[in-house]
Amino acid sequence: MRASVIQLDQLSVQDDFPAYVAIHSDRLSDNPCVLSPAVMQWSEQILICRVKDCEQFWMAQQQKFCCDLEQLFERVLIHHFGSRYIAVFANHPWQCLVYLTYQLHQQSQGIYFLQSPLNRNIFKSLGWEFWFAPQDDLIVHFESAAVKRFKAESFRARQAQFKRFIGRIGLAGPFALKQADHHAITRRFEGWLGKVWRWTFDSDSDLPGFPWIALDQPVKPAVRRDLEYPLNQWCYIEGLLREDLERLCEQFDRDDSEHINSMLWQITLFNYQVIDVELSFRHPYSLHREAPDFKTALYQAWYVYDDLMRKLQLRDRDLDLPESMPFVRWKIEVCERIHLPPMLWDLFGNDETEVNTRNLCDLQNKLSIPIESYRIQANFYPEQSFAAIPIGSVAECSYDDYQWSACSTYRPLFYYQQHSEIEAPTSRQRLFLERCTSQWWLQESPEQQIKDYFLLKDRQGRASWVYRDYDGKWFKQGEYW
């Protein structure tokens, strides 16, 4: 039995999935896109990945392997970089970089989540040197991105002024001055330092002013096709696309760890209008493994084609143009790729559930509509008594869910996500079911959280699930279908 230990250095259930990770390693150049296709090269040995883009995928993997995020990322990072790496996860890349600088100074190794209580407390106690150190590379990136109105000399002068200021007032680190908001810093030390100040404390993952320079993948495999004659029938387009995907496959090494997140299909219409459409995959997709049929990619292309044709017909219905605008050429380019170690996509990853997760993910990639999967949650409040989870995740709880599920026996199978107010029913129409309340101790007015649930029957005998709130208003929340 696993010991129940409070892990202060790990994420808790309430913590958000981290948005970014800064990785330090000597072997970065081998394989930069290991956790996400959205990557920025910060320095020769430091890489920033936007992992938020692949949150659903990593959460599914985490639940599939029944491990925590640290264990999952550790396996992947060791596979790619060996054991000599430092990875700092946080909601903002600047916070990753500041904490990474500290860990480099400490000569540490491994994974650090800045949302965890221990790392957060260390982060709050960091000295100014760790805050100023990454600013040298920041200046380089501001300049290489040709950011408007940025001047390195002026920035350095403001840095020196800031250093004199903190020396005079004798504060140990940025968090000692936290009460000064970024507007105050901007007024005194100009906007650039104000931005850096904001990045240090903000929990948002958006990047106001951060010089994000996406790392171009060294080779973007692409194929072009100039058609012999204009085409608008899917049956002909499909055959040619299949040939093109085969050619695309030949452009990169046959490597099973290579997965595609999205492809660009650039279509030139008969009137020489160029339209860019994206073939995107909910789960990383291996082109090689589907050769020579490429069913998944062709389904995605079909959805795009169908949608495009409808839009074009709607747009051109009053014009003297062909009813279905034909294509004269196209280009397919692989935009986003990710390297996944074999352990993440192996055939035997999910034996205990008897549901083949890979088949499910493959099918999901072929569908335009998401497959839904749910698990129970330890909560008596109806809307919070379950949660949607990625397909292939482990839906079973680590606790005995009987008491939580049993209270839903007389609730309906389907419910309205938007509750509509109804007229107060007569006492003959309704049958009391239960009284529910949410976490009233967290609310300012706990009594407002109380809801009385009833089964309501109309004249035709059709049953609905309704509730009366504390103010006596009635709402319909579900149907007994």
Place this chain on the structure above:
Amino acid sequence: MASIPAQFADPSLSGQLVSARLLNPLASREDQLLRSGIESLDRHFAAIKPGDLIEWGIPPGLNGRLIPLQFLKHGIPASIWIYHHHGLGVFASSWISHGIDLQRLFFIRSAKPVKELRPLFLEDTFKRIIIDSPKNFSSGDLAFVSQQARKYQQIVFLIRHYFLSQKQGNPHASLRINTWQNDNDEFSLQVIKGPTTGKSHIPSGEVYAG
């Protein structure tokens, strides 16, 4: 040396078969593909085999879906419930409270399943497919779905939002059945097409306790 049980003393082969069934009367029920654990319900489904399509008549508001749900409780293979009820989402904890294994039952929202979910019918990822009140479902769609079900040995539940009648038949369905919860705290079944037709009732307690 092991002795032959007395029941097998009958020398004729058919007699031995009868004797064997008498020895273990539950054996055939154990092999039944669709089992709910409710005796009076299971006997209507004794002859269901892979590739069959079962049509259900369940008007909304009558809680009749709890009956097909009974067949998704016990060790089901990967299954999918296709629904599109306007503005309604899946209330998952209620399904779990009825004993449904949501590791094996998935959901997808579609009003036109054959058009929108074609890849789903072209492979055998799901061995049970429940099509709940499709908006557009032509006879061509019905023929396609039942053909694919036979090809991949799937079982398809087609739930209609109205009561079925013999006036409008369905040659693709091996069983057609109406279900609803009545005011007497019972669930009513009306088999329109099947080995035995007619009406029967199941106490609500059996459905909720199952």
